[in-house]
Amino acid sequence: MIRYIGALDVRYQVKKTEIVSNWSGRKSYDLIIISAGISGLTTGLLWQKNLPESKVLIIEKEPYPGGYVTAYERDGYVFETTQLFPDVIAITDYIGLDLDLKQYEGNFMRRLVVHDDEIMEYHLPAGAENLKYYLQKQFPEDAEKIGKLMDYSINLFYQLRKLKALSTLKDKLMIPFLAPKVIANLNTTYAQLLDKFGIVNPKLRELMETFTSFAGVPPGRASSILTTGAMLSSISSCFRLHGYFDEFPAAMAALFQKRGGEIRLNAEVETIILDGKNASAVKVAGNMEPIRGDRFVSTLDPNLTMHNLIGDKNLPAAYIEKQNSTIMSSSSFNIALGLDDKIDLSKADLDYPYNVISTGAGTTDRLFDAFLNGENAFNEDCFHLGVVCPSLTTKGKNTITIRAVPFGPENWLEWRLNDIKRYNSEKMKWADFFISLVEKYMIPDLKNHIVVTDVATPATYARYSGSPTGSIYDMASLVTQFGPKRLGLQTPIANLVQPKFAHGLYGSMMSGVQVVDIMLNRKFNGGNSLFNPRN
Ligand SMILES: Cc1cc2nc3c(=O)[nH]c(=O)nc-3n(C[C@H](O)[C@H](O)[C@H](O)COP(=O)(O)OP(=O)(O)OC[C@H]3O[C@@H](n4cnc5c(N)ncnc54)[C@H](O)[C@@H]3O)c2cc1C
The missing domain is CATH 3.90.660 (Polyamine Oxidase; Chain A, domain 2)
Incomplete structure (x- = not known):
């Protein structure tokens, strides 16, 4: 849809509203992703790229994708939330995302x-x-x-690439040699x-x-x-879109749908239903019938996922304590x-x-x-x-x-x-x-x-x-919440992961990388914490 706005006749393509729900009504999926923010969309696209035949559903409460990354109109002006697009070009290229960047x-x-x-x-x-x-x-x-x-900082950042999001015993033994500055x-x-x-x-x-x-x-x-x-x-390398920032999630969502993924908009996940130590389905507000899944990814604020969607009574006390003490x-x-x-x-x-x-x-x-x-x-x-x-x-x-x-x-x-x-x-x-x-x-x-x-x-x-604290960068990047001290991607629910890496688009996309790699047993990114795919 192209809309003409205001006296200056500015052409604003309202990209985010071009995306419509394409939920087929299926009752069961290989993977269900909660939310169509940048973390959720990256997760969906990377999963699809590795398992093209897989049935994936993204469920989003808003009528459009993007979460914090958006553009909107007020009285003839178009405003955006986001300012800069960090260097995530290797990931967008890998996904095959075509963006008009400055x-x-x-x-x-x-x-x-x-x-x-x-x-x-x-x-x-x-x-x-x-x-x-x-x-x-x-x-x-x-x-x-x-x-x-x-020079030290550049080298430290380089060594971060050697760090594993999910380490094997061998990785743990090797890390002091491969990434001494990180340690x-x-x-x-x-x-x-x-x-x-x-x-x-x-x-x-x-x-x-x-x-x-x-x-x-x-x-x-x-x-x-x-x-x-x-x-x-x-x-x-630092970029922004030549157009408005809603084009970014809209392009991701369109590609995901074109490749067979389904997105259900205007659908707020109310509960993650458990079957023993596993999640079995999600329930969307106002709908009686749950949607079943084999695996689940929640990209929401961890407080929302754990306290509201799962419920404290279903979680180990130590985990709740760690969650509650997270800033x-x-x-x-x-x-x-x-x-x-x-x-x-x-x-x-x-x-x-x-x-x-x-x-x-x-x-x-x-x-x-x-x-x-x-x-x-x-x-x-x-x-x-x-x-x-x-x-x-x-x-x-x-x-x-x-x-x-x-x-x-x-x-x-x-x-x-x-x-x-x-x-x-x-x-x-x-x-x-x-x-x-x-x-x-x-x-x-x-x-x-x-x-x-x-x-x-x-x-x-x-x-x-949906974050109860309106947090814009997920868990704060404090030294006391870094690495092994951070709430992990793997949750106490065996088939539910929550990709919450750090702040910004770089962090959100890296979250998608890590979580897909974990679900694919390191076959896609070799267990690396940053993007470094095997092929
Ligand atoms: C004003 C502002 C400016 C920013 N500027 C930049 C910038 O210039 N550069 C940069 O790199 N980063 C920037 N950031 C940070 C960046 O936007 C975020 O880190 C990133 O977008 C987070 O993506 P996400 O997918 O993890 O979460 P979110 O974008 O928070 O997405 C969460 C999604 O979950 C959905 N949701 C919530 N509850 C439910 C539910 N129960 N069921 C279904 N869906 C649900 C929400 O509707 C939302 O779409 C900015 C953030 C803000 C707020």
Whole structure:
């Protein structure tokens, strides 16, 4: 369907609505996947690629696929949730997915750090080597330390490929030889990694800490391995779609259906029915008859899958305890702005995957501590914001997205449920506060050009994803939740797996890789934790 929107006659292909349910009404499947987010769609496509004859059903509660990755229209403007597409091209190529991508060749990020007396401005280039040279140029007195840190990080990321998602005894014995840096850093925070290389210059340090703040986690708690992985997977090659982001899940869903997969939309899974230690079927809300399956994958928030769909009484106490002590990632506060055509955004130096403004060192610590206590520490002297300008690529009407992380769900859920007036007034109060910051530091006169404001709170994310905490990156990437300490993909229910790798599209797609490999007894990806297929 092609729709023409607004006075500028922007052509917006509403890709996500092109996907319709093709559930045949079958009563039994080889594999049932709960949800058509990026994790679920990747799982479906990879499974199909390895077992083309298999009968697979994806069940999704929303009327379209994509989960958090979407685009939507408000008053003639098209807004998106997602900003950047990390380097997952090897997987999309393997699947055979054809996407119209723009690769960011120059800089990966414009970074402003606000201090009382000065504003530091950096343009971080794409590519690990480029970033190394850029940092060395900016901080010549630390050039040697930067060189060592970056070389070590690149090598650490390389060794991650040797790590196994599901290890045999032989793997376990080999890992210290194949990936010594990974083993050495299993319990290392990103702050400790910086310490190790003597990165003490406060300006350099706060700049490097950008890569943990991405996920709203402070450097003193973030896993050094996950942070290094997130940094290198994002900066190595970074893309976005030329069109709108809903094209990505729509293309995946269309391919899955073309290859014989079935998707049932508008169907909320209410229960996973057990037969002893196995799952036997799922029940969709409002439907009496369960759909049977041999295997099940749930890509939902683990709290939802375990507490709601399975039920604590059906799970071992130790597992529930581990689940309950898991810290989920934060939610987000997003402001999508539609601007008039009098503002020339091409002159605002915004054409990067990410523009980030924050206050200096210690910001994420304060925000994260408040988040853990169910509070909010954002103020004039403590903030961290992402700003993107999608319309520079899509060529649609002028749009800006502002994103504040970490935001907790507490009050937002309560207000939305019981006090909608307060919910709306808080929404507008915070939106105005963040817009003022962006106007002050990045886009002068911004407020005078706003035509449409659309705000998403943690309650919005909770509603769409089903995650009770509106978490946007699944389990938080804390060092205390990395590797063997993380809730595993294999659940206590023998034929149910939950692929929850880490944050972002890279993590979601890697989740699909790992889970399919586990279900195929390592025949597809050799048990590797990252994508490295056998053929
Ligand atoms: C505002 C925002 C911006 C982001 N920007 C980026 C970015 O630029 N780059 C990046 O890499 N990552 C980004 N992310 C993160 C990324 O979008 C997510 O990590 C990823 O999309 C998660 O995919 P998923 O499939 O695991 O889960 P989700 O996308 O959360 O999908 C879960 C799905 O489950 C469905 N569901 C829930 N309950 C049920 C049920 N009972 N029955 C059936 N279906 C159900 C939901 O409808 C949803 O479709 C962003 C996230 C947000 C919120």
